[in-house]
Amino acid sequence: MPKELQIQVTPIIASNEEALKLHIAKLMQIAVSDIKHIVIVKRSIDARQKAIKINLKVTVYFNQDILEEQEIKLPVYKDVSKSQEVIVVGAGPAGLFAALQLIELGLKPIVLERGKDVRGRRRDLKAINRDHIVNEDSNYCFGEGGAGTYSDGKLYTRSKKRGDVDRILKLLVAFGATPDILVDAHPHIGTNKLPQIIQDIRDKIIEFGGKVLFETRVADILVKNNEVQGVVTQKGDVIEAQKLILATGHSARDIFELLDKKKILIEAKPFALGVRAEHPQSLIDSIQYSCDFRGDYLPPAPYAIVKQVNGRGMYSFCMCPGGVIAPCATSPSEVVTNGWSPSKRDQATANSGIVVELKLEDFKPFAKYGALAGMEFQKAIEQKAWNLAGQTQKVPAQKLVDFTQKKISNDIPKTSYVPGTTSVELGEVFPGFLTQIMREGFVQFGKSMKGYYTNEAVLHAPESRTSSPVRIPRDNYTLEHLQIKGLYPCGEGAGYAGGIISAAIDGEKCAQKIAESLGISF
Numbered sequence: 001m002p003k004e005l006q007i008q009v010t011p012i013i014a015s016n017e018e019a020l021k022l023h024i025a026k027l028m029q030i031a032v033s034d035i036k037h038i039v040i041v042k043r044s045i046d047a048r049q050k051a052i053k054i055n056l057k058v059t060v061y062f063n064q065d066i067l068e069e070q071e072i073k074l075p076v077y078k079d080v081s082k083s084q085e086v087i088v089v090g091a092g093p094a095g096l097f098a099a100l101q102l103i104e105l106g107l108k109p110i111v112l113e114r115g116k117d118v119r120g121r122r123r124d125l126k127a128i129n130r131d132h133i134v135n136e137d138s139n140y141c142f143g144e145g146g147a148g149t150y151s152d153g154k155l156y157t158r159s160k161k162r163g164d165v166d167r168i169l170k171l172l173v174a175f176g177a178t179p180d181i182l183v184d185a186h187p188h189i190g191t192n193k194l195p196q197i198i199q200d201i202r203d204k205i206i207e208f209g210g211k212v213l214f215e216t217r218v219a220d221i222l223v224k225n226n227e228v229q230g231v232v233t234q235k236g237d238v239i240e241a242q243k244l245i246l247a248t249g250h251s252a253r254d255i256f257e258l259l260d261k262k263k264i265l266i267e268a269k270p271f272a273l274g275v276r277a278e279h280p281q282s283l284i285d286s287i288q289y290s291c292d293f294r295g296d297y298l299p300p301a302p303y304a305i306v307k308q309v310n311g312r313g314m315y316s317f318c319m320c321p322g323g324v325i326a327p328c329a330t331s332p333s334e335v336v337t338n339g340w341s342p343s344k345r346d347q348a349t350a351n352s353g354i355v356v357e358l359k360l361e362d363f364k365p366f367a368k369y370g371a372l373a374g375m376e377f378q379k380a381i382e383q384k385a386w387n388l389a390g391q392t393q394k395v396p397a398q399k400l401v402d403f404t405q406k407k408i409s410n411d412i413p414k415t416s417y418v419p420g421t422t423s424v425e426l427g428e429v430f431p432g433f434l435t436q437i438m439r440e441g442f443v444q445f446g447k448s449m450k451g452y453y454t455n456e457a458v459l460h461a462p463e464s465r466t467s468s469p470v471r472i473p474r475d476n477y478t479l480e481h482l483q484i485k486g487l488y489p490c491g492e493g494a495g496y497a498g499g500i501i502s503a504a505i506d507g508e509k510c511a512q513k514i515a516e517s518l519g520i521s522f
Contacts (some may be wrong), residue, residue, distance in 0.1 A: 005026075008046065011297035016055035037061040044185035045298070050290045052298065064072060072206070074174045075100075080108040081209030083293060086243040086514055087112065087231060089218050089255075092146020092429040094491025096198070096245035098166065098507030099212075106517040106522055109210040110239060112231070114217035114252075115143030117202070118195045124277045125150060128327050129418040132393040136216060138146045140328040140338060141465070143253040144214065144284045145198035148500045150326070152339065155187040155501055159409035168504045175200045178343075186302065190343025194271075197215045218248075220258065221487070228486035237271050243514050247490040247507060248470035251330050253375060255493070259472065260372055261378035264485045268363060269376045269471040269495050272317065273381065273427065274355035276325050276337040277400065278415050279452070281350045284321070287451045300345045303352070303452075307444045310433075314441035317353035317466055325460055327393045334382035335389055335396070337417070337460045349416045353463035354445075356437050381462050385429050396424035400457035404439045415458050429461045471495030479513045488514065 007027065013019045017038065025032040042057035048485065080103050088095045088102070091113035099109035109299075110448040114137045114406075115121060121143040121286045127133040128140075141147045170183050172189070176195045181187035189197070202212050216237075221244065222229040230240035249257045259266050285294040288301035300321035307314050316461040318338070322345030339351040363373035366380070386395045395417050399409040409423050427435040446453020472489035481487040488510040490496065490503075515522060 001064070002514070005056075005058050005060060006204070007056050008053045008376050009056060011052060011295075014043070014056060015368060015504070017299050018163075020058075024058070028060075033064050036063060039181055042185065043183050047288050047290075047301070052289055060277070070155070070200075072170050072173050072179075074171070075104045077103045077204065077208045078106050079209050079464060081171065082107060083108040083209070083515065084243075084518065085110050085241045086245065086511075087239060087241045088245045088247060088352045089231070090146070090247035090249060090252075090491070091115075091144045091202070091212065092247060092491065092503060093148060094493075094503040094507035094510075095245065096145070096201050096507070097171070097504035098245050098247060098490060098511045099210055100171070100201065100512035101508040102514070103205065103208050103210055104222070105511060105520055107511070107515060107518075107520070109205060110206065110241065111210065111212040112216045112218060113144055113214050114210065115139070115214065117214050118144040118149060118198045120214070121150065127392060128329070132419055134329050134332045136331055137215065138414050139330055140326055141249060143204065144212075144494070145194060146249055147251070147328070147338070147465075149194045149198055150191050150391060155181055155499075157187065164505070167283075167500055168501050168508075174199065175204075182209045188341065188343070189339045190345075192342045215438060218255070218258075219265070221262065223264070223484055224435075226484055228484060242486050242488060243387070244508070245488045245490050245514070246472065246511050248493040248512075250492045251465055252493055253330075253379070256372060256375060256410055257421060260370065264471055264487075265355070265481070266371045267358055267471050267473060268371050269467075269469060270358050271362055271378075271469050272313075272355035272357045272466045273316075273378065273430075273434070273464045274317075274353060275461045276339055276351055276460050276463045277354050277457050278351040278417075279454075279457045281322050283451060283454070283456060284350045287449050291355070300350065302350075303372050303449065305445055305448060307441050307448070309437045309441045309444065311356040312437055314437060315355065315357075317463070318354050319350070319352035321350050322351065323351055324418075325351050325395075326421050327417070328465060329386075330391065331384070333391075334379065334467055335385040335393060335462070336382055337463050338465065347416065347453070349494050351416070353440070353466065354459075354484045355463055355466055356434055356441070358407055362431075362433075371470060374489060378464050378469050381429060381475055382464055385462055387522070388424050388428060388506075392422075393419040395419065395460045396426060396429055397458055398424060398426045399419035399455040400442060400453065400459055401455045403459055404453075406444050409455075409458075412458060417460055418492070421460070424461075426459060426461050464502075467498055468493050468495045478517065479510050480517075
């Protein structure tokens with residue numbers, strides 16, 4: 001019978017099948033020839049000690065072939081071309097996985113995406129990087145695949161209580177992702193590989209009778225007697241349906257404004273905001289791995305850090321080893337940063353959002369905006385950054401130590417942020433309380449990670465789109481909006497997810513609840 005083991009080995013052994021066989025044979029006191037196959041089930045790095053180890057969960061097969069594992073296949077989808085229609089607004093992970101689930105349940109999704117298809121977005125990304133031109137419907141946040149497609153594709157989630165994480169990962173593998181995402185503790189696809197996966201998901205939706213309409217922005221939601229009747233697009237087209245999944249992402253401010261204008265219940269939600277810090281990857285490697293040179297057997301090192309400063313959490317967010325910082329504005333009059341890594345994580349720099357948790361009371365200066373107060377707080381900081389950067393997509397920047405000491409940085413090195421940097425005292429970007437917390441927090445970070453607190457690091461401001469500043473409240477059981485029947489707020493934009501996996505899970509759940517409301521068993 002196969003035997004499952006939990007072992008800890010050196011990076012060299014973990015990367016060499018024969019060395020791993022020899023190690024396991026010695027551990028089990030058997031001959032190497034008795035081991036026919038080893039399958040790695042889970043893999044993680046333990047860098048807490050100077051001698052770095054790799055934790056492995058393995059299945060060892062002896063004098064027998066590998067048991068026939070169930071091949072990872074797509075579900076059996078149905079032809080839904082003539083089935084009841086459900087409108088899905090947004091083609092990010094929540095919308096796409098909702099659409100796939102609807103098809104699996106025999107319902108026809110009509111996916112409306114304000115941006116371009118995954119390939120068409122590239123020209124607009126080039127325009128913002130090179131020419132500082134922001135297309136409000138096609139950018140790093142908007143377009144097929146959503147924000148994750150061109151900003152990394154990290155799949156790590158703590159949301160295991162929300163649903164079946166393995167199901168989402170297996171679906172991604174079935175659509176072409178590397179099987180390593182089923183093994184690694186912090187799975188990651190990479191911006192260079194995600195577009196094809198997203199395109200294949202879209203093709204599958206269309207193949208089985210669903211529709212996907214690009215450059216189709218929702219201008220109005222039709223409601224009668226507190227029930228959804230359909231939507232009106234920016235072109236004036238009316239699309240009718242009694243079920244609508246609203247999965248527009250955390251940056252669709254026009255949707256929040258539309259709901260508020262129509263007096264459809266929404267509420268302000270706390271989020272986090274700060275800067276994106278970039279270090280040389282070699283420096284992060286030396287800190288995390290306690291070595292002068294990482295070598296070939298370890299991946300570029302990540303980090304995760306959190307401190308309590310003046311009663312607020314300050315923490316790393318969306319850390320990108322071997323990655324770059326990207327311009328993620330969704331309006332011409334703002335500057336927004338985010339980070340991403342290619343699949344190999346082979347860039348010379350590491351970056352991470354370093355953000356501070358906000359409270360509803362922080363939005364009091366914008367109280368006149370009601371439920372949109374947090375959004376207006378966020379917008380004001382992004383617009384201030386744009387003005388300080390000369391009304392361009394150059395990012396306000398400052399060396400880390402200089403920031404804590406209130407010194408203008410006169411010699412900021414070239415960073416991975418392609419539009420360029422403008423030297424600014426970042427205290428001008430943020431409210432005073434937030435600036436003070438970050439200044440104290442970075443000093444504390446340096447005490448925990450020796451070498452982190454350095455002027456080799458450059459801070460880019462702001463990192464402001466960590467999550468939605470608005471929640472669209474829904475019933476905990478039916479997932480319908482508390483006020484509007486047939487409206488299903490979904491994913492990050494509705495305030496119910498925080499990343500690709502949790503958004504995808506939420507999309508599936510909304511689809512299931514719609515099927516349940518229609519008496520469809522599954």
